[in-house]
Amino acid sequence: MNVLLIGGNGFIGSHLVDKLLEAGHKVRVFDKYEESYRKPLPEVDYRFGDFSNRGLLADALAGIDNVVHLISTTLPKTSNDDPVFDVQSNVVESIFLLEQCVARKIKRVIFISSGGTVYGKPETLPIGENSPTDPKCSYGITKLTIEKYLALFNLLYGLDYVVLRPSNAYGERQNPNNIQGAVTVFLSKVARGEPIEIWGDGDVVRDYIYIDDLVEGIYRAVIVNSPSRIFNLGSGTGYSLNEIVAAISRLTGRDVKAEYKPKRSFDVSRIILDISRARQELRWKPSTSLDSGIMKTWAFIKELNQI
Numbered sequence: 001m002n003v004l005l006i007g008g009n010g011f012i013g014s015h016l017v018d019k020l021l022e023a024g025h026k027v028r029v030f031d032k033y034e035e036s037y038r039k040p041l042p043e044v045d046y047r048f049g050d051f052s053n054r055g056l057l058a059d060a061l062a063g064i065d066n067v068v069h070l071i072s073t074t075l076p077k078t079s080n081d082d083p084v085f086d087v088q089s090n091v092v093e094s095i096f097l098l099e100q101c102v103a104r105k106i107k108r109v110i111f112i113s114s115g116g117t118v119y120g121k122p123e124t125l126p127i128g129e130n131s132p133t134d135p136k137c138s139y140g141i142t143k144l145t146i147e148k149y150l151a152l153f154n155l156l157y158g159l160d161y162v163v164l165r166p167s168n169a170y171g172e173r174q175n176p177n178n179i180q181g182a183v184t185v186f187l188s189k190v191a192r193g194e195p196i197e198i199w200g201d202g203d204v205v206r207d208y209i210y211i212d213d214l215v216e217g218i219y220r221a222v223i224v225n226s227p228s229r230i231f232n233l234g235s236g237t238g239y240s241l242n243e244i245v246a247a248i249s250r251l252t253g254r255d256v257k258a259e260y261k262p263k264r265s266f267d268v269s270r271i272i273l274d275i276s277r278a279r280q281e282l283r284w285k286p287s288t289s290l291d292s293g294i295m296k297t298w299a300f301i302k303e304l305n306q307i
Contacts, residue, residue, distance in 0.1 A: 001025045002063055003222065006051070006097070007070030008044075009035045011174045011181075012112065012166075015215045016068065017044060023219070030060040031071075037173045051093050061104050066222055068110045069097065069146075072139070075180055076117050079139035080266065086138045087145075094146045098153045108160040110221050111150055113143045115165035115232050115273050116206065125238075126274035129165070129230045136266045151229070162221045167234030167273050171211030171293065172300040182244060183208060187298050190254045191305045200263035202242035205270040207234040210293035213286035220282040228281055234273035235286050251294050 003020055005013050008029030014037075020027045021043055028045040040046055049056035051071050061067070073089040074082075101109055117140030118133050135141045153159040174181050176188030189196050217233040239247075249256040278284050288296075301307075 001223075002028070002065045003068065004028045004030060004060060004064040004066070005068045005070060006030045006057075006060075007072075008068075009033060010070060011171075012169060012211065012214065012218075013068075013070045014038075014173050015171075015211050016070075016218055017041065019215050019219045020222075028060060028064065030057060035173075036175065052089060054093075054096055057097065058100050061100050061106065064104070064106060066108045066110065067097075067101060067106055068112070068218065068222065069094065070112045072143075074139055074142075076114075076137050076139040076266070077179055077264075079137050079142070083138040086142050090142045091145050091149075095149055098149060098159065102153060102157045102159055106159070108162065108222070109150065110162045110164065110218065111146060112218070113147055113163050113165045114140055115167045115234055116271055118144045118147070118165060119271070121268050122271065125270060126236065126272045127232070128274040129228070129232055129277055136268065147230070154229075161229060162226070163230045164218060164221055165230065165232050165273070166214055166217075167207035167209050167232070167271070169209050169211055169214050171297050174211070174297075176301060176304065182206070182241065183248075183294060184297055184301070186244065186248055186256075187252070187294070187301045188305075190248060190252055190256055191301050191307060195257040195259045196245060197261055198241050198245075198258050199261045199267060201260060202245070202258070203240050203269070204267055205238040205240045205272065207236065207238055207272045208244070208290060208293070209233065209235050209286060210288035210296070213288050217278060217282065217284045220278075220284045224282050226281040228277055231278040231282060232273040232275050233278055233284075234275055235290070236273060236275045237290075238270060238272035239290065247290060247294060251291060252298055
């Protein structure tokens with residue numbers, strides 16, 4: 001199978017590249033930059049360009065069977081600052097991508113949406129794929145909008161697709177200096193002896209998934225013909241930020257200092273994903289415990305900081 005990963009040099013994409021190569025598939029990556037933590041792989045066909053460069057993007061689709069759409073030009077925290085940019089750079093360019101996929105008879109598009117933002121404040125926990133969607137930030141709105149356009153293109157043109165809604169991913173090759181990715185960012189702060197910033201009282205609960213488990217779920221969506229179109233991918237378990245801090249302190253043996261900031265308006269108090277559909281239809285389940293995932297990520301952070 002020839003697979004194009006749009007955004008394949010990012011955190012999730014780089015691990016998916018490894019999985020696809022291991023399984024014997026041909027991989028092409030379209031991204032703006034090279035990977036941050038390793039040199040280009042000789043087995044990968046790299047194409048460089050901005051997502052809005054339509055000519056380069058169209059060229060990258062030549063000869064491709066399946067497309068994995070990983071790119072987002074914004075983050076949940078910053079997307080509300082410029083919703084127009086969010087829509088233009090993500091929704092509009094994704095529609096162009098879908099048009100090109102139809103024209104080139106791409107077999108399937110796998111879109112990495114967001115299990116943390118598309119649902120908004122949940123009515124019940126855990127959150128199933130059929131739960132109401134009421135995003136509280138532009139990032140979630142654009143993700144949901146792209147999901148809807150995928151459904152439209154399937155209806156109008158028969159374009160096959162799968163939407164994946166992952167929870168909070170963490171692990172090796174995640175940018176420890178980013179403004180999202182609590183586990184990795186917290187570990188990086190601990191390694192440098194800096195205080196951790198927590199927005200609110202630390203009782204916010206999220207579903208955290210280790211990168212290897214997430215990538216296995218994405219891979220299953222690439223190769224499995226399933227009756228459903230939308231899947232949550234998470235651990236199915238929720239942890240508060242305070243519990244994450246306590247686990248990091250216990251596992252690293254470090255004294256963790258936390259600074260509590262005022263709660264943000266767009267933060268939802270509790271998000272835990274129901275992953276039973278993915279278990280049944282994709283024959284997938286996460287296998288990495290939080291403790292194990294933290295320790296593997298800690299090893300990556302220590303290597304970066306030469307500890």
